[in-house]
Amino acid sequence: MLLFGTGFGATNPPLSAGKLVTQAAKLANTATVTIGGKQATVAFAGLSASGLDQLNVVVPADLPDGDAALVATVSGVSTQANLLSQFSTDSL
Numbered sequence: 001m002l003l004f005g006t007g008f009g010a011t012n013p014p015l016s017a018g019k020l021v022t023q024a025a026k027l028a029n030t031a032t033v034t035i036g037g038k039q040a041t042v043a044f045a046g047l048s049a050s051g052l053d054q055l056n057v058v059v060p061a062d063l064p065d066g067d068a069a070l071v072a073t074v075s076g077v078s079t080q081a082n083l084l085s086q087f088s089t090d091s092l
Contacts, residue, residue, distance in 0.1 A: 001056075001057045001058075001059055002054060002055070002056055002057070003033070003054070003055040003057060003072055004048075004052060004053065004054055004055075005053050005055075005072075006051060006052065006053060007053070008027055008029075008031070008045070008046075008047075008053035008074045008075070009027060009028065009029050009074065009075045010027070010028040010029070011025035011026060011027060011028055011046060011047050012025075012026055012027070012028040013025070014028075015047065019050075020050050021047055021048075021049055021050045024044070024046055024047065024048050024054075025046050025047045026044070026045065026046040027045045027046045027047075027053070027074065029074060029075040030045075030074075030075075031045035031055055031072065031073065031074045032072070032073045033055060033057045033070070033071065033072045033073075034069075034070070034071045035057075035059060035060060035063060035068050035069070035070050035085070035087070036060075036063050036064070036068030036069060036087070037069070038060040038062070038063060039060070040057050040058060040059060040060055041057070041058040042055055042056070042057055042058075043056040043057070043058055044056040045074070053074075055072060059087065063087055064087075065087060065088045066086070066087065067084045067085070067086055067087075068084065068085060068086075068087050069082070069083065069084055070083050070084065070085050071083070
């Protein structure tokens, strides 16, 4: 699953402000994601384009079908409450 956002923080190595991003740059801080209360694997967390942050997330294989709360946390700041996504084992 790919999640996109902005303002995830510094990268490592640091990128200069105002410069175009020509390749992905990993976040300096840790990103975590839970889906349905289960810890998901964050395979990549970083800047994917100028001003666009990306999380590549592996959905837990034992996640039951149906709606599941999704919480992404970067640098201690989490997504808003009640963010739900529909999951099905047919899509894994």
